[in-house]
Amino acid sequence: MIDFLLISTRSPKRGVIEIYPKFIIKKSNDLMIRGGDFYAIWLEERGLWSTDEQDALQLIDRELDKYAEENRGKFDSPVKVMHMWDAESGMIDSWHKYCQKQMRDSFHMLDEKLIFSNTPTNQKDYASKRLPYALAKGETNAYDKLIGTLYTPEEREKIEWAIGSIVSGESKKLQKFMVLYGASGTGKSTILNIIQALFDGYYSVFDAKALGSSSNAFALEAFKSNPLVAIQHDGDLSKIEDNTRLNSLVSHELMTVNEKFKSTYANRFKCFLFMGTNKPVKITDAKSGLIRRLIDVTPSGNKVPPEEYRILTKQIEFELGAIAWHCKEKYLSDPGKYDDYIPITMLGASNDFYNFVTDSFAIFKREDATTLKAAWEMYKTYCDEAKVAYPYSQRLFKEELKNYFREYKERVSTEDGARLRSYYSGFRTDKFEGESTVNNVSMTRTIDFKEQESIFDTLYANCLAQYANSKGTPKAKWDEVKTTLADIDTHELHYVKLPENHIVIDFDLTDESGEKSLDANIAAASKWPPTYAELSKSGKGVHLHYIYTGDVTRLERVYAEHIEIKIFTGKSSLRRLLSRCNNLLVAMISSGLPLKGENNVLNFEVATNEKGIRTLIKKNLNKEYHPGTKPSIDFIYKILEDAYASGVNYDVSDMRGGVLAFAANSTNQADYCIKLVNKMHFKSENISENHDDADAKMIFYDVEVFPNLFLVNWKIEGEGKPVVRMINPTPQDIEGLLKFRLVGFNCRRYDNHMLYARLMGYSNEQLYRLSQKIINNEPNCFFGEAYNISYTDIYDFASSGNKKSLKKLEIEMGIHHQ
Template sequence: MDFMKISTRSVKQGVTEIFPKFILKKSSDLMIRGGDFYAVWREDLGLWSTEEQDVIDMVDQELYKFTEERRKTATDSLVTKYMWDSDSGSIDSWHKYCQKRMRDNFHPLDEKIIFGDTETTKTDYASKKLSYPLRECDISGYEKLISTLYTPEERHKIEWAIGSIIEGDSKYIQKFLVLYGSAGTGKSTILNIIQRLFEGYYSVFDAKALGSSSNSFALEAFKSNPMVAIQHDGDLSRIEDNTRLNSLVSHELMTVNEKFKSTYANKFNAFLFMGTNKPVKITDSKSGLLRRLIDVMPSGKKLDQKDYNDCINKIPFELPGIAYHCHQVYLKNKDAYDNYVPTLMMGATNDFYNFVVDSFSVFKKNDGTTLKTAWEMYKTYCDETKVPYPYSQRAFKEELRNYFWHFEEGFDEETKVRNVYSGFRLDKFEKDMRSEKKDNADKKYVI
């Protein structure tokens, strides 16, 4: 351990003290974060440890070895200041060393998944391993379970997300997954499988706290910098401020405020999974959540209790194969959701989006509109659908621009109109259009 050495001193005639002396230096074996102990390197395990007790045990072991060696030739009485002995003062010296004398010096731990059969070194900055290797094997239980609970399209989203974590790309991908559906449709079943897959690499979080503007300790749940963050029953239907959530999903450098500790800056790697029966609030088409959210809907189908239990009992033995399968799904198309738009959530929470959908055929046929015409359509729509908080004309004008490629504000001499929108953005509705084409194709084959 390069941060300490063993020293001796004569306290009185015939008595020698043996004690640990902690060295002020930039250590490669010890990490300090937030003005306190963070991790220590354990050579015997080939892993870093965040348990302070391990430091105590390691120092005391060195003190014991030194004392026994010294005892062979010593003529004085030896008194060893062990860390475990609170009366010796060694533990107080250690805390003073970490909290007052040392400055922050750390590298985030566990930034990649380590499988059970992988050898690690100090520069891997790993403090844990999974209990299983990554290899292909039978996954019949998982296959039957997920193919019943989710359609192929929705299943792909889940497996793609899991695969990105295994590959290590999730710490760069600015997405989070929300499983949205009624109770008893299989959301927690999948989240439990994800927890088993990443045992030790996940933490739980509070989505409502992330969306609150007043909770200064909302990031404390991420202090261990997990690769995966899960909430089985979250609520993002009333977001006060999405700044913190956007920054977290984007893996930006953020200031962390832990209780009773100094603040520090950190980038979080967590991929967020949340189950909910309430839609995520999408305020407008420029919302940061819009390009980060991947929504997943259960199929509504269920297994009978016996088949469900059989599948669940097989899962622990299928973890290597599930991880391997999801990894392959991700590698086949890493960019699958780069341009994904959560139209389901927009339709559930955004009244303006629903207005554009309602007027879709008109906008598509004319490939444009004027502010005056669209405003009259919007007022009629709000009256008929009882929209509680309709936009003012000024806000309406700006929001509608997000659904057209071009906007001319000036007066057109030829057409004698102003505020003209043109080039209706069909890409905003690609998912709906694909679904419509698929439904028509299915009807054609039925006939």
């Protein structure tokens, strides 16, 4: 039971018992309120928090349904469950009042640490998302080649140190942000794209100019999701009006957040900022807080050829886990590496005073001291020659120069007895150290298949294996198999049971004629990380073998069209016939593969109407709940049986063909699935009766359907009432219209079905196709429930010899068609 919920019953009307939710005023462990509104709810099934309020409503409805089912036998009167999804029940209003007015803010910021695909979670982790890859050591060849070209070793180290601080969780304590400064097309966005891929779901975009503005009250709204990383590809901090907000954000200080249409709240942001720019960051003076917080990175200017660039960026998708691991180790080897870092390049690009000291560097270093008067004369000469637009006054110059010397004295006596005023000594040369190098790289790669001894046969010699029978399937059940791969001739068709973490990427690309293309498959497979590979049974497909470091059960089975991910859990086995292979070891892979979506909180109440039943059937046909055909067919059967038994009025007969075809495509359970489809009730025993609400107003309506336009025109009965035209109405609009007593002409055979289809979410294009099917008298184009959504059909009152189209009747009756 959710800890903030209490389920109660009441009898507002004689003979009816209502089951409704009561919300408890307490500090909840399952619900968080922020800014005077819903923030998050704990989902035990996912092992994650959810910020989607719909998940909270569905959980409450499930608790209500569970209570009603468990206690149904205890009630001697009809039971009515007051669901959250039912607007007329008023429960949603109670929920909003509870969250927005009765409860006070009580929350813990979510996603303050990275959760990888192989990281176990609990409620106290306060996580609402996972990264789609596992953190694991591995090869980073593509990444090394790309970043080694675009950045010098020193600049690359800065980037990897920053990434590593985030992966290790230490960035929340660091007071640093990174600016990639250089010309366009030099690789700034390339690195930022890699960072986005590494922290997918944990980053947000921000507006640097807004942070530097003194008048933007909503500048922090971009950080409301509490990201660990904030990125702007093309930012501008060249005209900072006030750096207070930026400094506080980078320092992780407690700040007041002002979101539009919400109450203000305080938060301490933990994000690390990355910004790409071709304009220097404005550093006003040597005391600016930005100096000790800014890490500037400058691209080398070297570029990668376009084709090679595309290959490298594609391969990097498979190296994310290894890149994160490498950067983490890089950071942990020297966490304080940039504690005293000074952004020399940025200072020189934006600070005229720094450039003056640089220009006078030789003099200051040789003398290691100066006086205000001497330095001031040097400064005036420099400003004239350099055309400095806004030079300092002598007062400001005196204070700024102190930042470049270790000691300042108002009066000092020299060895010869002379007395000097405003004396600076101990020139700080550390502010001017820095260097850069360049690097060039190139690469080409393909897969070299040869008829040779297979490394795979050696690695998996002890795995169970058996020959295929004449039908191409395993000869025996795996429980009965004793032979191993070493016992059989792998050049004959056979099956082998592999470890569950072993996956195979199966390439079956075709050419223009539709035939399998070995060249196309080798070209596509060559873009993946190098690993053991062999040709498929046909000799035209390619199999890449990997050890997956994450949870294989969460992998999608389809990577792309004609590229499949094969996993071998349970009794699954690899069909294999060795012909040609390469000589590489099986590589490890941790990222780059698509994962299944988070398990949705199923709302079984959705199946209480035809629209919901159709939705659930479609999701099963798309294998959104189960990866296999048989369990999906079982689920469809259960949906229809439950709906049939509960007395729900529905008719989904038009979907039977699609379900039957889906069942017939089952690889091993086609007979079972087809038999089960034949037992399914695709329509209820009784179709709904006409809805007759005597108090509802009578509406006359007509619809028009076009390929890209859906019109519903209606008017209330009586003279002088205006005609209302609904242009592309939403399903919610149609639902509201159905509350009236509808009257149409031939509507039971056309218009009603158009309204019903829109109610179920049909698009304009789908409506048009349905309209054409009805006009052409094609089968399976009517909805059983649609016939009786109207109050009556004028066409039914016409005598048998007078059943004509509406336009013909208008002509005969002399009615002007307006």
